[in-house]
């Protein structure tokens with residue numbers, strides 16, 4: 001049975017990805033900060049899907065946490081053949097008023113930890129010429145995002161990094177996929193201080209987390225470099241290529257401010 005490590009498995013898209021992978025008979029390493037939620041999920045999946053789940057509670061917004069997690073899995077003799085870098089958060093507001101420590105944590109979690117976990121586990125996967133990597137980006141990756149400036153930039157990084165890696169890995173038995181969800185109702189909104197009535201969550205582009213997880217899993221299995229979740233989001237992502245960047249930035253800014 002293959003073993004999958006999922007970061008941010010305690011809620012939202014990560015939790016739904018854990019359910020999909022368990023249904024597909026992958027053993028799981030579930031990672032997030034909230035141990036109790038992970039343990040509840042592990043119990044549920046072990047019972048309903050007859051898989052084995054290992055829980056590792058870790059704050060991945062700390063420098064060095066990627067190496068720490070990798071060493072912990074080595075110590076437990078666990079070698080994932082699927083890596084899902086899903087943990088991430090955003091923050092709404094004027095950039096110059098944002099907390100420095102929150103910015104640093106976002107950069108570390110959304111980019112640094114994701115990159116270093118990929119580096120560590122991809123090297124192991126390559127030795128066996130077998131593995132799948134899924135990095136959760138966002139449709140935010142396709143344009144600049146005023147009032148969520150750092151978050152959008154981190155997701156542009158995830159998309160660019162993953163597409164480049166996918167190309168490097170071609171023909172080596174390991175694939176990398178960037179999943180780009182549009183708006184999904186999860187814990188993301190409260191973590192980002194988004195109003196519950198924000199305009200970006202009142203659109204036909206909105207999808208349930210379970211659907212996004214299925215799309216991500218399917219794209220990862222097929223080794224697609226990029227998967228934008230949902231037809232409306234795919235059209236919107238494509239249209240950003242045709243419009244000038246300053247226009248897409250203005251529109252995103254309006255949406256984020258609302």
Ligand SMILES: NC(=O)c1ccc[n+]([C@@H]2O[C@H](COP(=O)([O-])OP(=O)(O)OC[C@H]3O[C@@H](n4cnc5c(N)ncnc54)[C@H](OP(=O)(O)O)[C@@H]3O)[C@@H](O)[C@H]2O)c1
Nearest residue numbers: 008010011012013032033034060088138183184186187188
């Ligand atoms: N929801 C959306 O509209 C949307 C759209 C596009 C992309 N995304 C992306 O999808 C991914 C999942 O987000 P979501 O929507 O499912 O939000 P969510 O419900 O808030 O889930 C975030 C997950 O990440 C974990 N996490 C947060 N900070 C962490 C830290 N410092 N260390 C370890 N784990 C941490 C959380 O668990 P703990 O709190 O227990 O640590 C939780 O399991 C993120 O990368 C997000 O940027 C979301």
